[in-house]
Amino acid sequence: MTAxxxxxxxxxxxxxxxxxxxxxxxSARGVQPCLAVILVGGNPASAVYVRNKxxxxxxxxxxxxxxxxxxxxxxxxxxDRLAGLNADPAVHGILVQLPLPPQFDEAxxxxxxxxxxxxxxxxxxxxxxxSQNQEAFLPCTPHGVMKMLEAEGVPLAxxxxxxxxxxxxxxxxxxxxxxxxxxxxxxxxxxTCDLAFHTRRADILVAAVGKPRFVTGDMIKPxxxxxxxxINRLPDGKLCGxxxxxxxxxxxxxxxxxxxxxxxxxxTMLLENTVxxxxxxxxxxxx
Ligand code: NAD
Numbered sequence: 001m002t003a004x005x006x007x008x009x010x011x012x013x014x015x016x017x018x019x020x021x022x023x024x025x026x027s028a029r030g031v032q033p034c035l036a037v038i039l040v041g042g043n044p045a046s047a048v049y050v051r052n053k054x055x056x057x058x059x060x061x062x063x064x065x066x067x068x069x070x071x072x073x074x075x076x077x078x079x080d081r082l083a084g085l086n087a088d089p090a091v092h093g094i095l096v097q098l099p100l101p102p103q104f105d106e107a108x109x110x111x112x113x114x115x116x117x118x119x120x121x122x123x124x125x126x127x128x129x130x131s132q133n134q135e136a137f138l139p140c141t142p143h144g145v146m147k148m149l150e151a152e153g154v155p156l157a158x159x160x161x162x163x164x165x166x167x168x169x170x171x172x173x174x175x176x177x178x179x180x181x182x183x184x185x186x187x188x189x190x191x192t193c194d195l196a197f198h199t200r201r202a203d204i205l206v207a208a209v210g211k212p213r214f215v216t217g218d219m220i221k222p223x224x225x226x227x228x229x230x231i232n233r234l235p236d237g238k239l240c241g242x243x244x245x246x247x248x249x250x251x252x253x254x255x256x257x258x259x260x261x262x263x264x265x266x267x268t269m270l271l272e273n274t275v276x277x278x279x280x281x282x283x284x285x286x287x
């Protein structure tokens with residue numbers, strides 16, 4: 001069997017088109033959606049992510065504000081900036097690019113973002129709302145995965161889903177979203193015994209590990225949907241996922257490639273959350 005490949009670029013382009021239409025309609029009502037992005041330090045991967053986010057905003061008609069700070073900046077300086085952005089009615093989304101340098105209390109910074117502008121969905125209140133299946137800003141990567149599964153018509157209710165990885169950014173919210181959708185979810189992580197025993201039972205397998213080609217074809221149930229969240233840079237500069245694509249595609253039914261799978265959906269969901277926030281602000285202002 002050779003798996004059908006999910007085209008994340010095509011889906012992202014379609015959704016981004018809809019987002020651009022919504023942004024244009026909001027601008028016509030006098031409220032141009034606006035995302036503020038804070039980058040601390042010189043992590044090259046973070047700089048690329050921020051650049052891509054700002055460029056995607058521009059293409060969608062979303063205004064972006066970018067604030068860059070040196071690696072050794074004091075947390076108070078960033079907190080002051082967040083307070084200003086929280087209070088600014090023209091700003092609808094605020095994002096602090098992670099990871100932050102070691103002198104930062106990351107949780108405190110994330111909680112300093114106004115919940116209504118937390119378009120990354122990392123504030124503890126949004127995480128709590130997600131866990132209770134209440135309306136919330138959803139973290140962009142797992143939200144993008146859910147959009148893909150929905151677009152591909154993958155049945156979720158009653159499915160066995162296995163998530164490899166338990167990070168706050170991907171693994172845990174991914175597991176919560178799948179649970180909320182009726183899947184029976186197993187979360188595997190670095191302390192899991194006999195990982196393959198779990199993965200071979202999965203109708204839906206999500207890999208968010210950060211290890212190149214970690215999941216091989218023999219770990220996959222025939223016909224499964226395999227979602228590769230990993231982005232790993234190889235010594236030759238090329239990108240690869242957490243799934244060994246060549247062996248996995250011979251066993252899976254549906255599979256995402258890297259690049260061109262989950263990655264483009266992550267930024268798309270960030271744009272969508274920003275437009276949703278701007279729409280709420282416009283309504284609240286009677287526009
Ligand atoms: P992380 O390092 O915070 O978490 C990795 C998880 O993998 C941990 O929970 C750990 O327990 C688990 N793990 C490590 N070794 C394991 C093993 N041997 N067996 C089972 N589990 C193991 O990483 P993260 O932030 O969750 O990101 C995961 C991957 O996804 C990375 O490659 C990252 O670059 C990528 N990522 C992609 C996007 C995107 O837009 N596509 C967004 C965020 C992260």
